Amino acid sequence: MRADAPSTLRARIDASALTRNVAAIRRTIGDRTLMAIVKGGAYGHGLEHVVPAVLGAGVRRFGVATLAEALDLDDLLTRLPHGEEADVLFWIHDATTDLVPAVARGFEVGLSTADGFVRVRDAARRTALPALVHLKVDTGLGRGGFTPAQVRDLLADLAEAGDCHDGEVRIVGLMSHLANADVPGDPATVEQKELFDVLHAELTDFLAGPGARFATGEHLRTHTANSPGALGPDEVPGDTVRVGLSLFGLSPFEEITAADLGLRPVMSLVSRVLTVKEVPAGHGASYGLTFRTDRPTRFALVAGGYADGIPRAASGQAEVTIRGQRLPVVGRIAMDQMIVDAGGVPVEVGDEVVVLGDGHTGPSAEEWAAWSHTINYEIVTRVGPRVDREAVTTDGSTPEEAHRG
Incomplete structure (x- = not known):
């Protein structure tokens, strides 16, 4: 991470979730x-x-x-x-x-x-x-x-x-x-x-x-x-x-969820909207023009692509969350950016985009895995080095307090 040039796509690492996951695992493994x-x-x-x-x-x-x-x-x-x-x-x-x-x-x-x-x-x-x-x-x-x-x-x-x-x-x-x-x-x-x-x-x-x-x-x-x-x-x-x-905070089982195991995902990926533009019906999106709009709509450009670990194989299926709404990623995911069809949602430049969340806050690792025909292990481990990691907590403590347990 460069303090003078932070990345737009950021990985938030929840220290309190780590602490909670260790406790849940210990309850299961006993002595x-x-x-x-x-x-x-x-x-x-x-x-x-x-x-x-x-x-x-x-x-x-x-x-x-x-x-x-x-x-x-x-x-x-x-x-x-x-x-x-x-x-x-x-x-x-x-x-x-x-x-x-x-x-x-x-x-x-x-x-x-x-x-x-x-x-x-x-x-x-x-x-x-x-x-x-x-x-x-x-x-x-x-x-x-x-x-x-x-x-x-x-x-x-x-x-x-x-x-x-x-x-x-x-x-x-x-x-x-x-x-x-x-x-x-x-x-x-x-x-x-x-x-x-x-x-x-x-x-x-x-x-x-x-x-x-x-x-x-x-x-x-x-x-x-x-x-x-x-x-x-x-x-x-x-x-x-x-x-x-x-x-x-991820489950290794197909039929047993992380919540079933008492686990909470530690990583979320958050980006921002770079541009918003009005496009007419029939307008293409991204390389190969594999997607064309079927109506007038608005395209939101989001920072993040396969150089950051977002799988290109999820093109045409993936979604992200903006303003609490799930919105489709359209066209091919590129190396550094992707296009979201914002439709009638009043998306604006600078809005936060949850690329990876817990399934409620944004798409889960399991969803991304399904979209790209892989496993949740690969989704998190492929997040690239140019994505800044930052410590956060979701239980009201500071990262330092979470580190101390």
Whole structure:
């Protein structure tokens, strides 16, 4: 954000909604530990607005995808007024990733390959600090993670390896990821759960026996649940849950709404009307002239387009809210702007436009997802960097009070 050139399309990030969502999630997960997933710039919401509020709600474990994201998060934590401390886990890296900064800063590293284990061990030696790792196992999703055969081979190799010193690499966690947790009762979730339980038992035996030098002496942290796994009706393994989407007030289920889960959307996108003009019947709108008016009407030009993350695929279906009225976006959504058919609504230049709201204040992420044939996850995470984020609250507190919880 440039203070001397604020963006016209702005993302309002509701700190009080974050606090409320953390409380609602905790009521559901019980005594399990909440790990806040803030990858992808906190799902497009902006780390600097999300992390303080989540810390204020008492969360002390965070997960991101990449080392760069972990470093950005750690830098933010050190800049906060009281130098907040939190555990940080990341899991996407390869042979080009220097893991020395990760070990030096005490990050927890998710490992999916034997090569990754060697690289994190080497980083521990270069820093003279212990490497903290979570073994990631593929229980059926088919993405990252050791297959059952691979993790068993790893444990067998580690049991015989004479070049790994006590405490050099500490296995602090076991993790997996669910494929169909957003479909309650899906048999695939049961299959993944059963396989995870087997691998958990094998790893526990390893750490208590031949792999004792990799143990911490503390409880092995386990986690498989994403938002649907954490908030859905199915029982899934783990003393920790990794919650991303639902933290931001969106539901991961098709048939269960955010309101049903006690969640409130954190982000709204608000723009302004740039111009208003009278146009005759038969007038075209935007590139390709895919829309022509069937009557004399008024076009309102609104700042915001696909460079900001507003999906072009929603062209011809999308709506926005101006003066409390839902109005259609006509023609193709362009890179920086879109045309709204204001009809008889007395829209004026400078009027506020709610591009994304909670379904009442303006179109929801779910509506935008339906219009563009995607999912609500993508709608919020695609909001671009030239959209300024600003902290707001809707419960009467200041953002600072919300951050303090």
